[in-house]
Amino acid sequence: MEALQALPSITRISKNVVRVLGQNPSKFHLQGTNVYLIGQRNPYIIVDTGEGLPEFIPYLEDALQNNGNPFNPEEVDVSDIIITHRHLDHTGGLPTVLAMLRKRQKFSKNNENYEKERANTRQ
Helix, strand or coil, X not given: CCCCCCCXXXXXXXXXXXXXXXXXXXXXXXXXXXEEEECCCCCEEEECCCCCCCCHHHHHHHHHHCCCCCCCCCCCCEEEXXXXXXXXXXXXXXXXXHHHHHHHHHCCCCCCCCCCCCCCCCC
16 A cells, blocks of 8 residues: 555644544544534534544644634633544544543633533434
């Protein structure tokens, strides 16, 4: 297999989309599972959560805070998380992503807890 082009861990795809690689490169995931932040400022929507590898969370946290758009400390970081399908490399990071978001919220100016998580699943 030919070597893949190296991609940055965080990439602005458009004014509304930032891609964060899941830090899980492999022959199936190529450079890593794509996780997306959607929106021009917080609260963002996250699409997929990666595999749950600990080295992914600092990149996601950096993308939330330093993606070049104004950050509103009065708002939560993320309003919704969308999981595109049930493969582990898209769902496995959900617990660690939620834990990181709760931790960030606890120390923000808007320190109310996130509403109880809600799930909308289709079989």
